[in-house]
Amino acid sequence: MTTTAETNGTTAPLAAGAARHAGAATLERLPMARAINAGLRRAMERDDRVLLMGEDIGRLGGVFRVTDGLQRDFGEQRVIDTPLAESGIVGTAIGLALAGYRPVCEIQFDGFVFPAYDQITTQLAKLTYRSGGSLQMPVVIRIPYGGHIGAVEHHSESPEALFAHTAGLRIVSPATAGDAYTMIQQAIASPDPVIFLEPKSRYWDKAEVDTSADVDLSTSGLDALHRARVARPGTDVTIAAYGPSVHVALTAAEVAADEGHSVEVLDLRSVSPIDFAAITASVERTGRLVVVHEAPTFFGSGAEIAARISERCFYALQAPVLRVGGFHTPYPVSAVEAEYLPSLDRVLDAVDRSLAF
Numbered sequence: 078m079t080t081t082a083e084t085n086g087t088t089a090p091l092a093a094g095a096a097r098h099a100g101a102a103t104l105e106r107l108p109m110a111r112a113i114n115a116g117l118r119r120a121m122e123r124d125d126r127v128l129l130m131g132e133d134i135g136r137l138g139g140v141f142r143v144t145d146g147l148q149r150d151f152g153e154q155r156v157i158d159t160p161l162a163e164s165g166i167v168g169t170a171i172g173l174a175l176a177g178y179r180p181v182c183e184i185q186f187d188g189f190v191f192p193a194y195d196q197i198t199t200q201l202a203k204l205t206y207r208s209g210g211s212l213q214m215p216v217v218i219r220i221p222y223g224g225h226i227g228a229v230e231h232h233s234e235s236p237e238a239l240f241a242h243t244a245g246l247r248i249v250s251p252a253t254a255g256d257a258y259t260m261i262q263q264a265i266a267s268p269d270p271v272i273f274l275e276p277k278s279r280y281w282d283k284a285e286v287d288t289s290a291d292v293d294l295s296t297s298g299l300d301a302l303h304r305a306r307v308a309r310p311g312t313d314v315t316i317a318a319y320g321p322s323v324h325v326a327l328t329a330a331e332v333a334a335d336e337g338h339s340v341e342v343l344d345l346r347s348v349s350p351i352d353f354a355a356i357t358a359s360v361e362r363t364g365r366l367v368v369v370h371e372a373p374t375f376f377g378s379g380a381e382i383a384a385r386i387s388e389r390c391f392y393a394l395q396a397p398v399l400r401v402g403g404f405h406t407p408y409p410v411s412a413v414e415a416e417y418l419p420s421l422d423r424v425l426d427a428v429d430r431s432l433a434f
Contacts, residue, residue, distance in 0.1 A: 103289035116261035131183030188231025202245030225278035227411035235372035250320035276321035303347035305355035311341030364395035396434035
């Protein structure tokens with residue numbers, strides 16, 4: 078393949094991309110990690126301004142191999158191995174965005190993002206507002222997050238609430254390979270900074286992905302990045318989840334169905350902004366809501382959802398909004414990880430308590 082770095086121009090990559098996307102639909106069964114890789118590749122083919130930055134993302138292809146092969150095909154000037162310095166990665170990305178590029182940063186593990194927290198929350202999130210809208214910050218920060226891999230603190234955390242509390246950032250998390258392929262391209266096309274949370278426990282889940290389809294990157298297409306989807310329709314109770322928790326919510330819905338209960342599963346897809354209209358519509362159908370996420374429930378995204386839905390749906394609710402998530406402790410060692418995370422039993426218990434209220 079002719080690379081952008083080799084040609085130092087746009088014609089060859091765009092022509093190659095256009096030819097590949099001009100044919101019939103190409104459904105590929107991909108794990109989520111490969112779907113993100115395909116989405117990054119498509120974004121780089123489409124736009125020479127898209128650069129990837131991170132520790133060991135080049136020759137190694139990243140610690141989870143999400144960027145595997147991209148430096149080989151696009152060159153070291155567009156897939157950049159950085160020093161072990163997260164604050165420097167994000168700070169450099171901010172400078173590149175000011176110069177007209179669209180940098181995509183990779184943070185190796187969730188807990189490693191905190192050295193860059195200052196750059197993200199005091200600079201990246203605020204520059205557009207600070208400049209009266211004259212500066213755009215099209216920076217994507219990819220963070221593998223969440224548990225289920227038997228790792229300890231700094232390797233299994235869910236920091237979404239910390240970032241969602243900061244105005245100026247968009248926070249999204251795909252739950253399927255198909256969404257991962259689409260959402261990473263929409264995130265890169267966004268004029269605003271996006272925290273792209275990748276559920277590492279779902280990296281190897283496979284699904285059919287149409288890699289021949291052009292993703293809608295119009296204004297309405299970018300708005301779709303923040304719309305929830307009904308992953309499973311139901312009538313008795315709604316479970317709202319995102320990222321890795323969608324899988325356990327769907328499993329709970331299957332078990333509940335065997336017990337005669339119809340559970341609707343809403344995949345939120347976006348934590349900031351949150352699609353409250355979709356949650357409201359679902360709760361008005363079912364009358365009950367259980368929110369599931371891996372992050373601690375204390376001051377978590379579930380608390381915000383519970384408060385908003387209690388206000389919006391007070392007369393439709395037939396039970397209090399319940400939350401299932403991590404506990405207010407540091408992330409535990411692997412021996413007790415299963416007790417910490419929202420397990421199938423804990424989700425089903427919440428569904429039963431809601432139905433019995």
